[in-house]
Amino acid sequence: MQTRPLGTTGPQVSALGLGCMGMSALYGTADRAESIATIHAALEAGVTLLDTGDFYGMGHNEMLIGEALRSAPAARREQALTSVKFGALRGPDGEWGGVDGRPAAVKNFAAYSLQRLGVDHIDVYRIARIDPGVPIEETVGAIAELVEKGYVRHIGLSEVGADTIRRAAATAPVVDLQIEYSLISRGLEQSILPTTRELGISITAYGVLSRGLISGHYTRDRQLAANDFRSHSPRFQGENLDHNLDLVESLRKIAEQKGVSVAQIAIAWVLSRGEDIVPLIGARTRERLTESLGALDVTLDDADLAAIEAAVPADSAAGDRYAAAQMATLDSER
Numbered sequence: 001m002q003t004r005p006l007g008t009t010g011p012q013v014s015a016l017g018l019g020c021m022g023m024s025a026l027y028g029t030a031d032r033a034e035s036i037a038t039i040h041a042a043l044e045a046g047v048t049l050l051d052t053g054d055f056y057g058m059g060h061n062e063m064l065i066g067e068a069l070r071s072a073p074a075a076r077r078e079q080a081l082t083s084v085k086f087g088a089l090r091g092p093d094g095e096w097g098g099v100d101g102r103p104a105a106v107k108n109f110a111a112y113s114l115q116r117l118g119v120d121h122i123d124v125y126r127i128a129r130i131d132p133g134v135p136i137e138e139t140v141g142a143i144a145e146l147v148e149k150g151y152v153r154h155i156g157l158s159e160v161g162a163d164t165i166r167r168a169a170a171t172a173p174v175v176d177l178q179i180e181y182s183l184i185s186r187g188l189e190q191s192i193l194p195t196t197r198e199l200g201i202s203i204t205a206y207g208v209l210s211r212g213l214i215s216g217h218y219t220r221d222r223q224l225a226a227n228d229f230r231s232h233s234p235r236f237q238g239e240n241l242d243h244n245l246d247l248v249e250s251l252r253k254i255a256e257q258k259g260v261s262v263a264q265i266a267i268a269w270v271l272s273r274g275e276d277i278v279p280l281i282g283a284r285t286r287e288r289l290t291e292s293l294g295a296l297d298v299t300l301d302d303a304d305l306a307a308i309e310a311a312v313p314a315d316s317a318a319g320d321r322y323a324a325a326q327m328a329t330l331d332s333e334r
């Protein structure tokens with residue numbers, strides 16, 4: 001497995017991480033046994049970075065990962081690094097209730113995550129969205145205290161803009177920023193990526209397939225449950241969806257010429273952006289995992305990159321990456 005550094009102060013991690021969210025939430029029903037088999041297969045293939053959030057299925061995702069780690073061979077379990085997001089508040093019906101980044105809450109969230117994961121430390125810990133009522137210095141400072149006590153190894157960030165990145169990094173060492181990055185989500189290239197590069201912070205990129213939209217497998221007639229993220233995501237609606245799937249067909253022509261899949265081209269493009277970029281793959285079956293890992297063997301030369309950018313120019317997607325209410329919570333979009 002190829003590896004990449006997680007910032008200048010973090011560990012080497014597998015060049016692709018496994019994002020486990022879809023195994024518990026947001027993309028319709030997942031099969032528990034297949035989810036665990038997928039985590040085991042990823043570890044077997046040399047994936048070291050497992051990404052989760054305590055609010056993915058209200059603890060479900062962490063308990064799932066905990067079960068997968070317990071049932072994995074010791075050597076595989078020991079290579080696994082957990083990357084955990086916290087802060088999002090939920091209710092018993094699954095409703096979202098804002099964000100809590102107060103220092104006391106940070107410690108409380110961490111205590112529960114350690115139990116659910118069944119580990120004695122979290123490798124990278126980050127607030128999912130900043131709490132507008134709590135300065136980032138206080139939230140990051142609370143994680144730094146957990147680092148001092150050995151409960152957390154490294155500090156990460158999620159969906160924040162350049163100013164917040166600077167303030168956080170001035171408080172304590174930050175290893176990575178988790179943010180959406182794909183052929184059709186390139187907003188970070190303006191000011192965020194130059195800032196992380198200046199400060200020696202890596203990017204763990206999510207939504208590399210734009211939540212399946214540019215995977216080559218998504219079809220116009222797909223039926224979504226009401227609680228599926230995509231049923232209210234602007235890019236998956238009506239004419240926007242038609243336009244975006246036309247972009248995918250342009251990409252498919254390039255993939256076919258190279259003898260690879262659309263998903264592999266899309267993941268390989270993100271991998272090609274730099275050694276400081278680690279794509280998180282949202283596979284929840286072994287079949288999708290195998291396809292994703294195949295992207296590591298795809299080499300894109302200058303002609304390939306030019307053809308890909310011509311097929312899917314920056315800003316060519318129709319629709320925002322989140323619905324308006326969620327966009328408003330993104331420090332990275334200010």
Ligand SMILES: NC(=O)c1ccc[n+]([C@@H]2O[C@H](COP(=O)([O-])OP(=O)(O)OC[C@H]3O[C@@H](n4cnc5c(N)ncnc54)[C@H](OP(=O)(O)O)[C@@H]3O)[C@@H](O)[C@H]2O)c1
Pocket residue numbers: 018019020021022027051052053085128158159178179205206207208209210211212213215217263280281282283284285288289291292
């Ligand atoms: N920090 C944040 O704000 C944030 C936000 C969202 C996600 N994340 C993290 O990033 C991870 C990845 O995000 P994501 O799940 O949205 O990423 P993604 O890879 O863009 O989307 C995953 C979706 O793509 C589909 N897909 C089709 N072909 C695939 C293939 N070959 N490999 C993988 N998936 C394929 C999957 O569908 P089927 O399973 O139906 O086939 C799934 O619905 C999450 O698991 C989570 O840990 C972080």
